[in-house]
Amino acid sequence: xxxxxxxxxALHVALNTDERAHIRSLFQHxxxxxxxxxxxxxxxxxAIYFVHQGCLRMYxxxxxxxxxxxxxxxxxxxxxxxxxxxxxxxxxxSISALEDTDVLSLGYATLEGLYEQIxxxxxxxxxxxxxxxxxxxxxxxxxxSNTARERxxxxxxxxxxxxxxxxxxxxxxxxxxxxVFLSMLRKQA
Amino acid sequence: xxxxxxxxxALHVALNTDERAHIRSLFQHxxxxxxxxxxxxxxxxxAIYFVHQGCLRMYxxxxxxxxxxxxxxxxxxxxxxxxxxxxxxxxxxSISALEDTDVLSLGYATLEGLYEQIxxxxxxxxxxxxxxxxxxxxxxxxxxSNTARERxxxxxxxxxxxxxxxxxxxxxxxxxxxxVFLSMLRKQA
DNA sequence: CGTCTATTTGAATGTACTCAAAAGCGGTGG
DNA sequence: CCACCGCTTTTGAGTACATTCAAATAGACG
Numbered sequence: 481x482x483x484x485x486x487x488x489x490a491l492h493v494a495l496n497t498d499e500r501a502h503i504r505s506l507f508q509h510x511x512x513x514x515x516x517x518x519x520x521x522x523x524x525x526x527a528i529y530f531v532h533q534g535c536l537r538m539y540x541x542x543x544x545x546x547x548x549x550x551x552x553x554x555x556x557x558x559x560x561x562x563x564x565x566x567x568x569x570x571x572x573x574s575i576s577a578l579e580d581t582d583v584l585s586l587g588y589a590t591l592e593g594l595y596e597q598i599x600x601x602x603x604x605x606x607x608x609x610x611x612x613x614x615x616x617x618x619x620x621x622x623x624x625s626n627t628a629r630e631r632x633x634x635x636x637x638x639x640x641x642x643x644x645x646x647x648x649x650x651x652x653x654x655x656x657x658x659x660v661f662l663s664m665l666r667k668q669a
Numbered sequence: 670x671x672x673x674x675x676x677x678x679a680l681h682v683a684l685n686t687d688e689r690a691h692i693r694s695l696f697q698h699x700x701x702x703x704x705x706x707x708x709x710x711x712x713x714x715x716a717i718y719f720v721h722q723g724c725l726r727m728y729x730x731x732x733x734x735x736x737x738x739x740x741x742x743x744x745x746x747x748x749x750x751x752x753x754x755x756x757x758x759x760x761x762x763s764i765s766a767l768e769d770t771d772v773l774s775l776g777y778a779t780l781e782g783l784y785e786q787i788x789x790x791x792x793x794x795x796x797x798x799x800x801x802x803x804x805x806x807x808x809x810x811x812x813x814s815n816t817a818r819e820r821x822x823x824x825x826x827x828x829x830x831x832x833x834x835x836x837x838x839x840x841x842x843x844x845x846x847x848x849v850f851l852s853m854l855r856k857q858a
Numbered sequence: 859c860g861t862c863t864a865t866t867t868g869a870a871t872g873t874a875c876t877c878a879a880a881a882g883c884g885g886t887g888g
Numbered sequence: 889c890c891a892c893c894g895c896t897t898t899t900g901a902g903t904a905c906a907t908t909c910a911a912a913t914a915g916a917c918g
Contacts, residue, residue: 540810548813550806563803566796572807599788606795607755613798614752616805617739618761621729623812624737624845628906649864656813661906663866817874838896850874852898 481509485530485584488556492607493600506594507584512536512577519575525564527585531557534581535646538573539653549654552578554642558608559583578646628657629665670698674719674773677745681796682789695783696773701725701766708764714753716774720746723770724831726839727762738843741767743831747797748772767835817846818854 482504489495489503512518512534519525521541529536536553538561550573553559564571568588586594595602622631632655636643643651652662671693678684678692701707701723708714710730718725725742727750739762742748753760757777775783784791811820821844825832832840841851 540814542814546814548810550810562799562806566799572810595792599791602788602791602795603784606791606798609795609798609802610751610755613802613805616802616809617751620805620809620812621737621739623809625729625731625735647864658907659865660867660908663864664906667866836896847875848897849876849899852896853874856898 481532481582482507482584484532484556488530489601489604493604495598495600499598499600502597503594506590507586510583510585512581512583514577514580517574517576518583519561519564519571519573521572521574522570524568525561525571525575526568527587528558528560528565528591529553529575530584530586531555531559532582532584534577534579534583535642536575536581536583537578537650537654538575540573547653548656549650552639552642552646552650552654554639554645562609578650623656628655628661631655632662632665670721670771671696671773673721673745677719678790678793682793684787684789688787688789691786692783695779696775699772699774701770701772703766703769706763706765707772708750708753708760708762710761710763711759713757714750714760714764715757716776717747717749717754717780718742718764719773719775720744720748721771721773723766723768723772724835725764725770725772726767726843727764728842729762736842737845738839741828741831741835741839741843743828743834751798767839812845817844817850820844821851821854 485507486495486500486503495503507530518529518536531553533555535555536557536559537549538551538553538559539547539549541547551557551559559575561571561573561575563569564573565588622634626634632651635651635655648662648666649659652659655662657665674696675684675689675692684692696719707718707725720742722744724744725746725748726738727740727742727748728736728738730736740746740748748764750760750762750764752758753762754777811823815823821840824840824844837851837855838848841848844851846854
């Protein structure tokens with residue numbers, strides 16, 4: 481279970497045996513049942529989550545009551561409301577599970593301590609954040625220049641197989657269209 | 670000129686006199702004329718830019734030839750194609766000046782060296798990236814849940830006075846609508 | 859099974875776009 | 889200093905993409 485996590489760290493920084501053992505000892509395992517809520521908007525996001533198996537969604541519920549998914553997190557993705565976590569302030573987003581999901585979590589104080597103990601991790605999370613930053617830029621650009629049909633095709637490329645695992649209404653929410661319209665797109669595809 | 674820059678660093682990390690002097694010595698000043706191009710898509714983004722005065726835009730030109738602005742950078746903002754810069758690979762975005770603009774630039778190798786010399790800066794840029802990350806999340810959420818009219822109102826709040834400085838077609842490009850439609854929205858406002 | 863939610867289908871509507879033409883504005887050169 | 893050229897903005901008509909509403913069907917879960 482922790483091997484996936486360590487492999488993820490190894491993508492950007494080299495860790496020795498002691499460091500790996502230390503990191504292993506700090507992450508906590510949690511099983512999140514399908515549809516269970518890991519973070520509710522308004523609460524403080526107290527941990528970052530690494531998805532070992534399953535899938536999380538991070539989303540915002542607007543005043544009309546409709547959800548908009550900002551991030552889908554299948555295996556090996558990190559999920560956190562970064563603004564809430566880094567300032568330990570109330571969250572704008574909620575996080576819930578789309579399938580039964582195994583997550584490894586790391587609390588705020590623990591991570592701040594880790595930055596002191598293993599400064600390389602500062603680098604790791606800077607790079608991780610940069611990559612996410614870059615992905616969001618591409619998504620904005622895609623939302624500005626592509627039609628719903630094109631964005632749907634991109635979703636299928638970027639998340640292969642995920643379409644079979646989660647409901648259409650969640651895909652529609654990620655794409656920024658209505659489930660009704662997605663159904664129509666699929667019919668004509 | 671460099672005081673704005675140092676004040677920006679001071680927002681997230683504390684620097685001593687020596688460190689400040691060292692940082693001052695490494696940034697280079699450049700004046701970018703209105704409409705001049707600082708980075709062309711396809712080239713490698715070799716530096717990060719801090720805007721001292723004026724305004725930059727970062728944008729993508731799609732296959733149809735239309736531009737989509739991903740970021741507007743007035744005074745005290747940082748601009749860089751992060752993906753191109755961090756991997757020193759060809760850029761997806763271009764950067765150009767919307768007004769005559771004073772920028773302070775820091776080259777790739779210089780920054781990597783700085784991370785070694787002053788590890789606190791790793792922290793600074795992690796936080797800077799986290800903040801940008803969070804802003805992009807909000808922009809995606811806004812694009813998904815708000816109409817063009819609402820997004821225009823948000824733009825006016827988020828960039829007060831900027832509307833008077835740059836052309837409507839660039840505002841439209843940032844909002845993801847056509848200049849024609851923006852003109853119509855303003856008329857009805 | 860029965861209930862609840864998700865998906866499909868169709869019709870009417872709305873938001874934003876394209877195309878085209880006119881008007882406004884800014885810079886440049888004579 | 890004015891006239892001209894090119895680019896931006898405005899205006900209007902017609903169109904396309906995506907939504908809402910409503911009802912029927914299909915699936916999931918206890």
